[in-house]
Amino acid sequence: MQSDAQTLINIDNVSYAYDDRPVLEDITLDIQRGEFLGLIGPNAGGKSTLLKLILGLLQPDRGTIRVFGDSPASARGRLGYVPQHAAFGRDFPISVEETVMLGRLGLSGSYGRFSRDDHERARAALATVEIEDLRRRGLQELSGGQLQRVLIARALVCEPEVLLLDEPTANIDMRAEEDIFALLKEYNAHMTIVVVSHDIAFISTYVSRVACLNRQLVCHQTAQLDGKLIEQLYGAPMHLINHNHHHD
Numbered sequence: 560m561q562s563d564a565q566t567l568i569n570i571d572n573v574s575y576a577y578d579d580r581p582v583l584e585d586i587t588l589d590i591q592r593g594e595f596l597g598l599i600g601p602n603a604g605g606k607s608t609l610l611k612l613i614l615g616l617l618q619p620d621r622g623t624i625r626v627f628g629d630s631p632a633s634a635r636g637r638l639g640y641v642p643q644h645a646a647f648g649r650d651f652p653i654s655v656e657e658t659v660m661l662g663r664l665g666l667s668g669s670y671g672r673f674s675r676d677d678h679e680r681a682r683a684a685l686a687t688v689e690i691e692d693l694r695r696r697g698l699q700e701l702s703g704g705q706l707q708r709v710l711i712a713r714a715l716v717c718e719p720e721v722l723l724l725d726e727p728t729a730n731i732d733m734r735a736e737e738d739i740f741a742l743l744k745e746y747n748a749h750m751t752i753v754v755v756s757h758d759i760a761f762i763s764t765y766v767s768r769v770a771c772l773n774r775q776l777v778c779h780q781t782a783q784l785d786g787k788l789i790e791q792l793y794g795a796p797m798h799l800i801n802h803n804h805h806h807d
């Protein structure tokens with residue numbers, strides 16, 4: 560259970576099944592402060608499930624997860640989460656700015672009532688993702704890319720130390736995708752980032768490391784992510800080698 564000071568997220572031999580269908584098996588992975596980790600793998604490989612375990616939304620069947628050396632639930636206030644936008648219902652009358660403000664819930668002293676400071680932070684986050692001009696719009700009126708930026712701004716106003724993003728640029732055009740990743744790269748200077756993606760070629764120019772997940776885990780540096788590995792990961796049933804960086 561002992562981990563070095565820079566390890567923010569420690570996943571130790573974690574297995575998880577929905578009912579009796581195993582989704583993750585013996586996952587061991589340490590995420591260090593300052594990393595920009597890409598989590599890749601085929602559909603149904605367990606990527607979203609792993610994020611939910613890190614967030615404490617699900618509990619491992621076996622193994623342990625420590626976040627900042629503590630249980631995921633008690634560390635949740637230090638984590639930002641951008642869910643898959645397709646999974647985010649928006650059929651209710653709420654504005655862009657109000658949505659971003661939800662990220663401040665429970666952070667400011669006066670619970671249930673936002674302070675001027677909360678408003679300023681929401682504006683600043685919207686400016687950061689370059690959609691301040693949309694702040695009075697209803698969520699229903701946004702494009703997929705605009706909604707994605709709203710969800711990122713909402714995560715940013717929590718001022719998280721770690722930002723977890725689940726396919727933040729799915730269904731977003733290339734230019735917007737590049738903008739969002741350029742922005743994430745800037746944030747990575749003071750924020751640890753874990754991003755789920757299908758587009759290995761694209762994210763490999765941004766991330767510092769990739770973890771490949773297909774029920775089990777292979778972890779490689781970007782430089783080692785060659786065609787053979789990708790074919791192995793997506794092509795055949797995998798008998799994976801678990802390459803951990805730390806052997807204590």
Ligand SMILES: Nc1ncnc2c1ncn2[C@@H]1O[C@H](COP(=O)(O)OP(=O)(O)OP(=O)(O)O)[C@@H](O)[C@H]1O
Pocket residue numbers: 577582600601602603604605606607608609
């Ligand atoms: N709430 C749930 N109940 C039952 N099974 C689930 C649930 N959520 C996910 N699953 C199943 O668990 C498996 C892993 O799903 P998960 O969403 O973690 O994969 P993923 O790698 O994020 O996939 P994708 O790339 O398609 O988003 C899939 O087979 C999925 O059908």
